[in-house]
Structure formats: structure tokens, C-alpha cells
Amino acid sequence: MPRKELLPLQQVTLNGLIFDWSYQFLSPEKITAFAAKRLPANFNEQRAALMQGTFKNISENRKVTHVLSRSSHSPFRNGDDSRFVQMVRRLRSGNWLGATGKPITDIVNIGVGGSDLGPLMTSFALKEFASDVQQHQVNTHFVSSMDGGQLYAVLPIVNPETTVFIIASKSFGTLDTFANVDTAKIWALEHFTGQNKLSPDQAEHGWLEHHLIGVSASPQKMTDYGIPPAHQLTFDQSVGGRFSMWSTIGLAIATSCGVEVFRRLQQGAAEMDRHFAEAPLTENIPLLMALCGVYNREEREINNLAVLPYDGRFRHLPSYLQQLDMESNGKQCTASGEAIDTPTGPIIWGGFGPNGQHAFFQHLHQGYDAFCADFIVVLHRKAKQFSPAVQASLAEQQELSVANCLAHRHLMTYGSESEQARNHYPGNNPNNLLALVHLTPESFGAIIAAYEHKVFTQGLIWQLNSFDQPGVELGKKVAEGTLAAIHNKNGHFDASTDSIIGLTRDI
Incomplete structure (x- = not known):
């Protein structure tokens, strides 16, 4: 039955x-x-260790230090003499010359x-805040898919003589990445x-000298x-890779938006850390997000948790959170390797809210399956680069957008007893709202850091190691064997896989 009583206000x-x-x-x-x-019992100690960069990733025998990347001691937050800052300003000023x-x-x-x-999510979200005085136009593009589909779209619109490729890879050996690098080189x-x-x-x-930048935790491989x-x-x-946008991996953010925007992003995240x-x-905020999530699970x-942003600048947030959450806490063994037979991390999915209203919201309002949701909305937006009339229209x-966000959130919560479809809007779907008065680099950084800490807290509750990804690594190893079989035209897996491998011979 739809809810009739009004819920009390709970806000931070x-x-x-x-x-x-x-x-x-x-x-x-x-919730208390x-x-x-x-x-x-040792949550406070574990949290303090994360803040200090001493929390232990047990399976990989490493500390967890992504929080330090945005601390006041980070080289990106202070001074202009770091190689990172110099690279960005050289590229954005037009002083980086090709071959x-x-x-x-x-x-x-x-x-x-x-x-x-x-980097993709943040560059897209914060591009309008680019603060560097830039007489020279630089466009940043993103390529990730191993099938070459994105590279296929980018190469025709860029010039080899005026394009720099950032090879961003923690290991500097990821097969997907170097499939794209090899094609770009050819x-x-x-x-x-x-x-x-040229010869x-x-x-x-x-x-090598003019058109490549390497960003990696493996300097010898770059050399x-x-x-x-x-x-x-x-x-x-x-x-960790999925926590690395605050580090030099954020180079593409800075080339898109400028050094100062990148610093403001880090500052907002650091404020959420405190x-x-x-x-x-x-x-x-992160603790409440984590505990509500565990309670619902x-x-x-x-x-499942639907991520529903109602501002186009957050369009890539659902995809980002899929990796952050599901790669961290989608596990069925504890940090010490013991099997778990109870629920852990939920399925994260979602999409741009205004478009989702015309697609999957029908299922959310009247479908059979229960769900949780996070709504994200920006209450005001300045558009100073336009005329007053266009500003008013925007x-x-x-x-x-705000009205639609609040309306759908309300309906998913309270349901409806309309005469046209009596009791077919059951409501009772728990959800959060993250509302920004204005989107700024600081507030964007704060939201992303809040989700990171939510994932960390839930991992502690479920006794997981949120900082490794053994399933991903095993999948890579299996793929290497499958690729070798395709190259050798020789499959020895199962009838279905062998059949498809055989079809690769006939092209």
C-alpha cells in the first residue's frame, strides 16, 4: 500500500x-x-588509518593512500613547480610543439x-569552470574500449602533428590500453x-619525443x-586505480579544465575527508550513506541501487560509481580469504534522470522489483556567458529538472492511489537526495569523496578488502588464453566457445 504518513525531515x-x-x-x-x-569495534581506528594513508590492502600488501593525493601536503595543491603543473600549462598555452x-x-x-x-566524468562535469586564461584552444578526448570503436571515432577528427596521447595505465601493461596505443602509433x-x-x-x-605522455605507477615500463x-x-x-583521479591520473582533468579547477576539486574532496x-x-554524510545502504541490503x-542524476553534468556518474562500488565490494570472500554466504555490495546501475523518465522509470514506478535510489540534483545554475534572456530561459x-526530480522521488517513496491505476504505484522505495545549491569543482569533489568513504565503510562492515579486484585479474588471465586460442585457430574450452573461435578462421 502507498504510504499515507509524511516522513520527518532528515538532512545534513x-x-x-x-x-x-x-x-x-x-x-x-x-540508524544509531x-x-x-x-x-x-575498531572502526574509528580504521577510519583514522585511511585518513593517514596507513590503512592496509592486505591481499596486495600495500597501504591505501589515495586520500593523501588530495591532502594539503599533495604536490598538486601547492606551488607551480611540479612536472604535472608545468605540463598542463605548457599544453594549455600552446607552447607544447609537435614533431x-x-x-x-x-x-x-x-x-x-x-x-x-x-577523468572522463570530471572533465565533462567541470569543463565550464575552466579558469586558466587560455588563448590557445586544446580539446581533450577519451579512448578506452579495446575494440577500437572510440579510437575509430577520434582519429578522423584530430591531426597527428598536433595531437598528444596520454597513456594512462597504473601497470603500464593493460592489454585494452595498449591495443589502442598500438593502433594510434601506426x-x-x-x-x-x-x-x-620522415624516415x-x-x-x-x-x-616518442613530442606526442606521448605516460602516467603510471611503473616508471621503468614507461622508460x-x-x-x-x-x-x-x-x-x-x-x-588504487578506481581511486586515482586525484593523482597524476587526473592529468586529463587538468588539461580540460585547468590546474586551478583541479586544485579546487581536490580541496572539495579534502573537505569531505575532514x-x-x-x-x-x-x-x-558518508557514514549515513553507508549505513542506509547496508540496512537496505x-x-x-x-x-540494487539506481543512481539518478538530474543534471547533465553528472551524466557519467552512474558508470563511475559502478566501478567504484562493484569492483570494491562485489565480493564473496573476506579480506582474510574466508568464504561469505551473505549479501555484500549491491548492483549499481542508473542513468541520466530526465532521459530515464522516458525509459526505465516506468519499471521503477510500477514494476515488480524493489530498488533503492540516489537522486542527484543541482538547484541553481549560472550561465553568465549567455545573454540575460538566454540565462533566464536556462x-x-x-x-x-528540479521539479521532475522531486516529483519522481516523491512518487517512488509515497506511491499513489489514483483512480486510473489504483494501488499500482506502491511506492516504499528507500532513496537519498544529494542536492547542490550550485555545482562547483569543490562540491563535485565532495560528492565523489563521499561515495568513496561510503564504499570504504561498507567494505569494513562486510569484512571485505575494498582495494583489490581478484575477479577482474582472473578474467584478464582467462582472456589471454582465449586470445592465444584465436591466434592459433585452436579452441579447447567448451562447445560454444570453441565454435565461435572456429568462426574467426573463416574471415
């Missing part, structure tokens, strides 16, 4: 971010009691997973040896590939 506000958990059907007293039952002496106009970030999703060298009439050696030298040390950026092995470390339970047996569109 931090620097223009409003976290509203009123629709979780949980009181502060109930649940925390006492489910938070580990034929032309200024770089395009940057292609080649990475996958954490080396792609975070494309560039063909141009240099053809149109520019193969000259073309190779020009490609072995031939990338000059001056064009290498490193980060620690202790920074909030997570210091705020009491019922005023602590365990007590209500809801296995403000009305923002209000339309």
Missing part, C-alpha cells in the same frame, strides 16, 4: 551540499542502533577503468612517413617504452 548540509535521507524510512535513533550493531613544430591542439587520454572513468607513423616524408626512425623518434623522463608522471602503487573523519554519526534484502529549464 556541508558547504552547499545537502544530503537528504528523509526517504530512507529510518530515524536517527534506529544499527550502527552500534554493524560497525566494527613538425606545430602547437598541440588535441589531447587523447588512452586508459581504461580508473584511468578513464574518473596511424601517426603512417602520417609522418607519408605526408611529412621510419625519424617518425618513431618524433612520436622501456621510450617515453622521455620529462614526459612521465608517476603515482604510488598504493593508490567531515568523514570528524562529524558525529547522524551528521556524517541486509534488512530489506534490496540488491534557469527555467533548471527549475523544470
Whole structure:
């Protein structure tokens, strides 16, 4: 039955971010009691270790230090003499020249997973805040898919003589990434040896010296590939890939938006770090997100969370959170390797809310399956680059989006007893609202950091190691064997797989 009683207001506000958990059907007293039952006894010590960069990733025998990447001691937060800052300003000023002496106009970030999703999401969201005075236009593109589909779309619109490729790879050996790098290299060298009439050696030298930047935790592999040390950026092995956008992996964010925007992003995340470390339970945004999520997973047996942003700048957030959450906590063994036979991390899915209303929201309102949801909305948007009339019209569109967000969230919570479809809108779906008064680099950084700390807390509750990905690694090994079988035209797996491998011979 739809709910008739109105739920009391439950909100936490931090620097223009409003976290509203009123629709979780949980009181502060109930969530406090649940925390006492489910938070580990040493939670405060574990949380402090994360903040200090001493928390241990047991299976890989590494510390977990991504929080330090955005701390006040980070080299990106202070001074202009770091190689990272110098690279960005050289590229954005037009002072980086390609092999034929032309200024770089395009940057292609080649990475996958954490080396792609975070930079792509953030560059898209914060592009309008680019603060560097930029007389020179630089466009940043993102390529990740191993099938070459994205590269197929990018190569025709960029010039080999004016394009720099960022090879972003923690291991500097990811098969997906280097499949794209190899193709990009063939494309560039063909141009240099053809149109520019360079010798193969000259073309190779020009490609390595002028058109590549390496970002990795494996500096020796970058050197072995031939990338000059001056064009290498490193980060620690202790920074997990899906937590790495705050490190040098964020180079593409800075080339898209400028150094100052990148610093503001880190500052907002650092403010959320302090909030997570210091705020009491019922005023602590990441803790409340984590505990509500665990309650829904365990007590209500809801296995999925829909991420529904109602601002186009958050369009890539659902994909980013899929990796952050599902690769961290989608596990059935504890950090010490013991099997688990109870629910852990939920399925994360979702999409851009205004478009989802015309697609999957029908199922959310009247379908059979239970779900949880996180709604994200921006209440106001400035558009100073437009005329007053256009600004006013855009403000009305923002209000339309806010109204739809609040309406659908309300209906998913309370349901409806309309005469046209009596009792077919059951409601009772727990959800959060993360509302920003304005989107800024700081508030964007705060939201992403809040989700990171939510995942960390839930991992502790479920006794998981949220900082490894054994299933992903095993899948890579199996894929290597399958690729070898395709190359050898020789399958020895199962009838279905062998059949498809056999079909590759007939092309």
C-alpha cells in the first residue's frame, strides 16, 4: 500500500551540499542502533588509518593512500613547480610543439577503468569552470574500449602533428590500453612517413619525443617504452586505480579544465575527508550513506541501487560509481580469504534522470522489483556567458529538472492511489537526495569523496578488502588464453566457445 504518513525531515548540509535521507524510512535513533550493531569495534581506528594513508590492502600488501593525493601536503595543491603543473600549462598555452613544430591542439587520454572513468566524468562535469586564461584552444578526448570503436571515432577528427596521447595505465601493461596505443602509433607513423616524408626512425623518434605522455605507477615500463623522463608522471602503487583521479591520473582533468579547477576539486574532496573523519554519526554524510545502504541490503534484502542524476553534468556518474562500488565490494570472500554466504555490495546501475523518465522509470514506478535510489540534483545554475534572456530561459529549464526530480522521488517513496491505476504505484522505495545549491569543482569533489568513504565503510562492515579486484585479474588471465586460442585457430574450452573461435578462421 502507498504510504499515507509524511516522513520527518532528515538532512545534513556541508558547504552547499545537502544530503537528504528523509526517504530512507529510518530515524536517527534506529540508524544509531544499527550502527552500534554493524560497525566494527575498531572502526574509528580504521577510519583514522585511511585518513593517514596507513590503512592496509592486505591481499596486495600495500597501504591505501589515495586520500593523501588530495591532502594539503599533495604536490598538486601547492606551488607551480611540479612536472604535472608545468605540463598542463605548457599544453594549455600552446607552447607544447609537435614533431613538425606545430602547437598541440588535441589531447587523447588512452586508459581504461580508473584511468578513464574518473577523468572522463570530471572533465565533462567541470569543463565550464575552466579558469586558466587560455588563448590557445586544446580539446581533450577519451579512448578506452579495446575494440577500437572510440579510437575509430577520434582519429578522423584530430591531426597527428598536433595531437598528444596520454597513456594512462597504473601497470603500464593493460592489454585494452595498449591495443589502442598500438593502433594510434601506426596511424601517426603512417602520417609522418607519408605526408611529412620522415624516415621510419625519424617518425618513431618524433612520436616518442613530442606526442606521448605516460602516467603510471611503473616508471621503468614507461622508460622501456621510450617515453622521455620529462614526459612521465608517476603515482604510488598504493593508490588504487578506481581511486586515482586525484593523482597524476587526473592529468586529463587538468588539461580540460585547468590546474586551478583541479586544485579546487581536490580541496572539495579534502573537505569531505575532514567531515568523514570528524562529524558525529547522524551528521556524517558518508557514514549515513553507508549505513542506509547496508540496512537496505541486509534488512530489506534490496540488491540494487539506481543512481539518478538530474543534471547533465553528472551524466557519467552512474558508470563511475559502478566501478567504484562493484569492483570494491562485489565480493564473496573476506579480506582474510574466508568464504561469505551473505549479501555484500549491491548492483549499481542508473542513468541520466530526465532521459530515464522516458525509459526505465516506468519499471521503477510500477514494476515488480524493489530498488533503492540516489537522486542527484543541482538547484541553481549560472550561465553568465549567455545573454540575460538566454540565462533566464536556462534557469527555467533548471527549475523544470528540479521539479521532475522531486516529483519522481516523491512518487517512488509515497506511491499513489489514483483512480486510473489504483494501488499500482506502491511506492516504499528507500532513496537519498544529494542536492547542490550550485555545482562547483569543490562540491563535485565532495560528492565523489563521499561515495568513496561510503564504499570504504561498507567494505569494513562486510569484512571485505575494498582495494583489490581478484575477479577482474582472473578474467584478464582467462582472456589471454582465449586470445592465444584465436591466434592459433585452436579452441579447447567448451562447445560454444570453441565454435565461435572456429568462426574467426573463416574471415
